[in-house]
Amino acid sequence: MxxxxxxxxxxxxxxxxGPTPKSQRSKMVKSTExxxxxxxxxxLKDVEISVPIVYGNIxxxxxxxxxxxxxxxxxxxxxxxxxxxxxxxIKRAVFQLHSSxxxxxxxxxxxxxxxxxxxxxxxxxxxxxxxxxxxxxxxLNLYHHLKLYPEDESGPMSAKKPVVVxxxxxxxxxxxxxxxxxxxxxxxxxxxxxxxxxxxxPPPVPLEDVNEKKRFDSKDNPLNQWFRNFSEADELLQLxxxxxxxxxxxxxxxxxx
Amino acid sequence: MDAKDILGxxxxxxxxxxxKKSRPQKDSQRKPDGISREVYALTGGLAPLMPAVDVSxxxxxxxxxxKVTWQWLPFTSSARTDxxxxxxxxRVVNGVPPTGDYSFAKYNKSxxxxxxxxxxxxxxxxxxxxxxxxxxxxFELCERFDLRFIxxxxxxxxxxxxxxxxxxYYNVSRAILVARAASPGDVSGHPLVKEPYNVSxxxxxKRALSMILSQTKQQERKDAEVLAEAKRxxxxxxxxxSAEESDMPVASNVSPESNxxxxxxxxxxxxxxxxxxxxxxxxxxxSTADNLSTLNSLRGMRVxxxxxxxxxxxxxxxxxxxLRTIKRVEQxxxxxxxxxxxxxxxxxxxxxxLELRKEIxxxxxxxxxxxxKEAEGSSHRDGSYAETPGTPKRSxxxxxxxxxxxxxxxxxxxxxxxxxxxxxxxxxxxxxAQSKRPRKLKASx
Numbered sequence: 034m035x036x037x038x039x040x041x042x043x044x045x046x047x048x049x050x051g052p053t054p055k056s057q058r059s060k061m062v063k064s065t066e067x068x069x070x071x072x073x074x075x076x077l078k079d080v081e082i083s084v085p086i087v088y089g090n091i092x093x094x095x096x097x098x099x100x101x102x103x104x105x106x107x108x109x110x111x112x113x114x115x116x117x118x119x120x121x122x123i124k125r126a127v128f129q130l131h132s133s134x135x136x137x138x139x140x141x142x143x144x145x146x147x148x149x150x151x152x153x154x155x156x157x158x159x160x161x162x163x164x165x166x167x168x169x170x171x172x173l174n175l176y177h178h179l180k181l182y183p184e185d186e187s188g189p190m191s192a193k194k195p196v197v198v199x200x201x202x203x204x205x206x207x208x209x210x211x212x213x214x215x216x217x218x219x220x221x222x223x224x225x226x227x228x229x230x231x232x233x234x235p236p237p238v239p240l241e242d243v244n245e246k247k248r249f250d251s252k253d254n255p256l257n258q259w260f261r262n263f264s265e266a267d268e269l270l271q272l273x274x275x276x277x278x279x280x281x282x283x284x285x286x287x288x289x290x
Numbered sequence: 291m292d293a294k295d296i297l298g299x300x301x302x303x304x305x306x307x308x309x310k311k312s313r314p315q316k317d318s319q320r321k322p323d324g325i326s327r328e329v330y331a332l333t334g335g336l337a338p339l340m341p342a343v344d345v346s347x348x349x350x351x352x353x354x355x356x357k358v359t360w361q362w363l364p365f366t367s368s369a370r371t372d373x374x375x376x377x378x379x380x381r382v383v384n385g386v387p388p389t390g391d392y393s394f395a396k397y398n399k400s401x402x403x404x405x406x407x408x409x410x411x412x413x414x415x416x417x418x419x420x421x422x423x424x425x426x427x428x429f430e431l432c433e434r435f436d437l438r439f440i441x442x443x444x445x446x447x448x449x450x451x452x453x454x455x456x457x458x459y460y461n462v463s464r465a466i467l468v469a470r471a472a473s474p475g476d477v478s479g480h481p482l483v484k485e486p487y488n489v490s491x492x493x494x495x496k497r498a499l500s501m502i503l504s505q506t507k508q509q510e511r512k513d514a515e516v517l518a519e520a521k522r523x524x525x526x527x528x529x530x531x532s533a534e535e536s537d538m539p540v541a542s543n544v545s546p547e548s549n550x551x552x553x554x555x556x557x558x559x560x561x562x563x564x565x566x567x568x569x570x571x572x573x574x575x576x577s578t579a580d581n582l583s584t585l586n587s588l589r590g591m592r593v594x595x596x597x598x599x600x601x602x603x604x605x606x607x608x609x610x611x612x613l614r615t616i617k618r619v620e621q622x623x624x625x626x627x628x629x630x631x632x633x634x635x636x637x638x639x640x641x642x643x644l645e646l647r648k649e650i651x652x653x654x655x656x657x658x659x660x661x662x663k664e665a666e667g668s669s670h671r672d673g674s675y676a677e678t679p680g681t682p683k684r685s686x687x688x689x690x691x692x693x694x695x696x697x698x699x700x701x702x703x704x705x706x707x708x709x710x711x712x713x714x715x716x717x718x719x720x721x722x723a724q725s726k727r728p729r730k731l732k733a734s735x
Contacts, residue, residue, distance in 0.1 A: 083596065083637060085636065164593070169592055169593045171591075171592055171593050173593050173594070173595065175595070201633065201634050201635060202595050202596055202597050202635060203595070203596035203635065203636060203637070204593060204594075204595060204596075205588075205593070205594055205595070205596055205599060206592065206593050207588065207589045207591070207592060207593075207594075208589060208592070224637075263633075263634045264634065265634045265636040265638065265639050267634075268629070268632055268633060268634050268639050269638060269639055269642060271627060271628055272628060272632075272639065272642040272643060272646055273642065274626075275623075275626040275627070275628045275646055276642065276645065276646050276649060278626060279622075279626070279646065279649045279650055279653055280649060282653055283649070283652065283653045283656055286653070286656045286657055286660055287656065289660070
């Protein structure tokens, strides 16, 4: 545990009176920056930050406009379950498509992390997530089987109702850096644990905004209407009931013996 | 059928000629020459490759020109050293009795026990623990009883162990062999010279055998458990070693690639000392079967998916269970209406899921122990040693019980208690929990 109470006014820094020579000033700034950087990189032991994600695909049958090689228009994506902005954690997503596609390695540099294409076949897509520099320098792989045709084969295909297949998962970052923690602790897309009282973090350093254009608002995504809602409540209830039953059975076994 | 349909041919063929064809075929099958049908069928209905019996010889009648009588005649055997006169029935053809030695004399084999002279004894064969007399007696017995040492040991005047007798005999034989040989090279191929009799080893071996033979069933079970445990540990170690080895070359391949990618971000975080392997593709060796080690390895990965973490924890928790037990756990989960892989794997859901799995495992183990105890208990009562815990009757019954009471949520308690009643002939007290449960379940429904 450490607290950075005095950063800019370290004991080794002299009191500056009057205009400082440029070289000295830049040196001072650099040393504090270095000091901060070291603190930002410090890891928080026994802490994990989790980012819930939903990844999958949505496919529309083209109906009348369908051809033999392009019967469906589909989009594969990685999103937040509550449609928050994942750009706070993910820097880029690389979708590896079937080799029959042109340039099968598609890179998406900014949110929304989705890729749209047209085709006829179902195949496995490998999604590689690269994280922001202060988050993690390792990458993470997800695998999703592209689904175009509805489960119920007998039903007619509708150009209006898409086929949606999604999987819920959570990306867990163990022992995150203090800088990362500070930056995302209040972001709705990220789940952070409560730190012990009195623990102070360095002030967050915002990410460099590579794209200066208008920030994408994930809540405006037109695909939102098709997305599923994932609620842990049902599953928790189910598990709790099951556990109770199992412990009852256990009690009986012991009693009877 | 279908082909005829396509060709447009009529479907009903002429049946009469077919019948005629099949019948004569069957007839020929039924009557092989020489043997009756049933006997022929024993060979599988096919002729054997090599006729074991000359079929033509079986029904051969004696030739008409021969006159055969049977006579009670005396005979001698070259196998006999005395002049005992024995009689037996002899087949006499045309008044001429058969010639030749007694047909069983050729089976009178004996062992070539070495015969040493006094000289040789003095020169090579003296031994502090054996007198000349004893050695002579031993050799006489050996010849008489064809080296059947168990019998020889019984007959030996002074009590000596079988190993001791064997030792003396083989040593003497070996010494004589070597002494009489023209050169040592001649005898080096002889088995006695190549592998001499090792007394201490033999004694040890026989002791170990008798120990194993006299082991009780309990000990046998314990031994089997220990062996299984050892096997598991060695396999785990081998898996860990091979995983580590496979990790090394993979790691070295991946690190130069990912180092390149690090150039792009402006602020480079100090590269982690861990090798950069995509965590979901290479599984860290969690074969140590310890939850703590799984947690540690997960922590070391820096970033991973919650589903992956759950998988690792489940594997670690069920590492002590066999494949069948794992399948039973999964079956139980399904019966309880729980997804084998949670659909919404949040932190709490995963924790609950893991705990549920562990509890089911404990429950199954408890039930198994219960079965064993019951089996032991009843076998002691009945006094029948034939019934072991593993007899199919018992396990079937228990298995049925397993499957019926878990899904039968509301009334299972009653059913199970009832079944126990039938067995024990004593009323089981109704448990208070039984009345509570239906209410609780309703709430969750």
